[in-house]
Amino acid sequence: MSTENIKISVKNITKRFELMKTRSEKILNILSFSSKTDRNFWALKGVSFDVFAGEAIGVVGLNGSGKSTLLNIVSEIYPPTTGELTINGDTSIISIGAGLKPALTGRDNIQLKLLMSGLTKKEIKTVSPDIIAFSELGDFIDQPVKNYSSGMKAKLGFSIMAHTNPDIMIIDEALSVGDSTFASKSFDKIREFKAQGKTIFFVSHSAGQVKQIADRVIWMHFGEMREMGKTTEVMPHYEQWQKDFNKKSKPEREQYISDMKHEQRTFSAVDIAVQQLALDIPESSASRVDREKRKALETQKDKLVKQATKQTQKQIQNTKFGFINWLVVILLISLIAFTSKTALADSQTKRDETAKKIEQSKRSSQKKQPQKKASKAKKSTSKVSTSATSSVAVDSTSVDDPTIADSDGNGIPDDQETDTTVNDGAAESVAPDTTYSAPADVVPSQPAVQQPIPPSSSSTANTGEAANNANSATESTTSSESSAESGTTSTSQNGGTQ
Ligand SMILES: Nc1ncnc2c1ncn2[C@@H]1O[C@H](COP(=O)(O)OP(=O)(O)OP(=O)(O)O)[C@@H](O)[C@H]1O
Structure with missing residues (x-):
């Protein structure tokens, strides 16, 4: 097949798990301090x-050989520790076991998975009853998935996957955990998908099922891909190996498993580097030239392996949140805390x-206020006295009236000018009136009110003032009228002026 047709490409994929004994070990490991x-x-x-594209790949191997881990990496559920995974084209992968939320009901899980697969609400509504019917879960569909048996989970997962029409289907032992009726129904469905030309990954312990479905088989063996090839070639090898293994005594089998697991524990970045470089130096002949060539090649290989190991170690380290990263995070947090503290202090200042x-x-305004009040009061009392005078004189008629005699032009009609008692009386009666701008507490103490207006003060200046005062008298009257309307005590003013 041409390389254009490659749907999934996996290159030197490794996956490392860290086996922790205690919870504190796990936490320290997450923080990468250990x-x-x-x-x-x-x-x-x-x-x-x-x-x-369109291939059905069977994955076989003993328990713990890495089949599920491999499929979880292809499904992009786990990231690989090192290596490259390429999935070509617009591909949606649905793995049966993956993505079921234990706290949600079967029905909610269906909705969630379908939404994540890009189906619209309308499509979900249409397809959901078919999924529920296929799953054979009955009333359990409204129970949280955490209460399901592994067979029930497989039924739900397979039913969802079968109705979402993905390009690549990853079926991890779904048929071996479900009951036989469901298994044969699912098996028919897989065959249907195969006929449609879908790419299928199919993990199973049943050699019979694999032979029926798979075009090619991957034989996983203690973390390694022992063989990959046509089903007709690989399956006989695998079956033969199983037969041979089962013939061994129990201690022998245990010893073999223990040795293989030991290799999985001691595998290292150097091994990955060697694998990646794939530098096989051919066996040399006894000739001196050959021996020298080989020596040179080995030195070169060592150098390359060292370099590759360094890179691999970095790659492995990158998958962990290293000590330096934590240090950077702590520094950043401290910096943010310090900056915000300074900013807070600044804004407080x-x-x-x-x-x-x-x-x-x-x-300062409080200091100024009494002065203002005093000057205001002064003004208003002088207004009062003047207006009172002018009111008395003209009966609320402006002194600007040319018909009124005011020989000295001080705003006081001549016939009233000497009658200071009238002023006093008027002033006294006016002073407490709050209609005037002078505050009540200031006005009574204002000596200005008691002070008689000088009989003939400087003429021109007073003319204007008098006119103003006359105006204010008019204003006062108006204000007292309005106050009277509103029922205030301004009647005293009226009384005073009348
Ligand atoms: N999260 C994990 N942490 C530690 N070890 C793990 C984790 N997941 C898997 N393993 C180990 O990795 C190895 C491969 O596991 P995996 O589930 O891929 O095997 P498998 O071939 O699918 O097995 P089975 O046929 O029993 O399902 C096992 O030894 C397992 O114990």
Whole structure:
């Protein structure tokens, strides 16, 4: 097949798990403060293969050989520790076991998975009853998935996958956990998909099922891909190996498994580098030239392996959140904390300064107020006295009236000018009136009210003032009228002026 048809390409994929004994070990490991290599377990030790569009690939191997780990990497559920995974084209992968949320009901899981597969709400509504019917879960469909048996989970997962029409289907032992009726129904469905030309990964312990479905087979063996080839070739090899293995005594079998697991624990970055380089130096002949050539090649290989090992170690380290990264995070957090603390302190100082300024301006305005009040009061009392006088004289008629005699032009009609008692009386009666702008507490104490208006003060200046005062008298009258309307005590003013 041409390389254009490659749907999935896996190159030197490794997967390392760290086996922790206690919870604190796990936490320290997550924080990467502890990284003991003796806890490493390489579930995949460098696996490479290509899968073509429309192929059905069977994956076989003993328990713990890495079949599920491999499929979880292809499904992009796990990231590989090292190596490359390429999936070509617009591919949606649905793995049966993956993505079921234990806390959600079967029905909610269906909705969630379908939504994630890009189906619209309308499509979900249409397809959901078919999925529920296929799953044979009955009333359990509204129970949380955490209460399901593994067979029930497989039924739900397979039913969802079968109705989402993905390009690549990853079926991990679904048929071996479900009951036989469901298994044969699912098996028919898989055959249907195969006929449609879908790419299928199919993990099974049943050699019979694999032979029926798979075009090619991957034989996984303790983290390694022992063989990959046509089903008709690989399956006989695998079956023969199983037969031979089962013939061994129990201690022999246990010893073999223990040795293989030991290799998975001691596998290292150097091994990955060697695998990646794939530098096989041919066996040399006894000739001197050959021996020298070989020596040179070995030195070169050592150099390359060292370099590759360094790179691999970096790659492995990158999958962990290393100590340096934590240090950077801590520094960043401290920096942010410090900056925000300084900013807070700055804004506090600014607020204090503003508060001080407000306090100061309040104080100075409080200081100024009595003076203002005094001058206002002074003004208003002089208004009162003048207006009272003018009111008395003209009966609320402006002194601007040319018909009124005011020989000295001080705004006081001539016939009233000497009658200071009238002024006093008027002033006294007017002073407490709140209609005037002078505050009540200031006005009574104003000596200005008691002071008689000088009989003939400087003429021109007073003319204007008098006119103003006359105006204010008119204003006063108006205001007293309005106050009277509103029922205030301004009647005293009226009384005073009348
Ligand atoms: N999260 C994990 N942490 C530690 N070790 C793990 C983890 N997942 C898998 N392993 C180990 O990796 C190895 C491969 O496991 P995997 O589930 O891929 O095997 P398998 O071939 O699918 O087995 P089975 O046929 O029993 O399902 C096993 O030895 C397993 O114990």
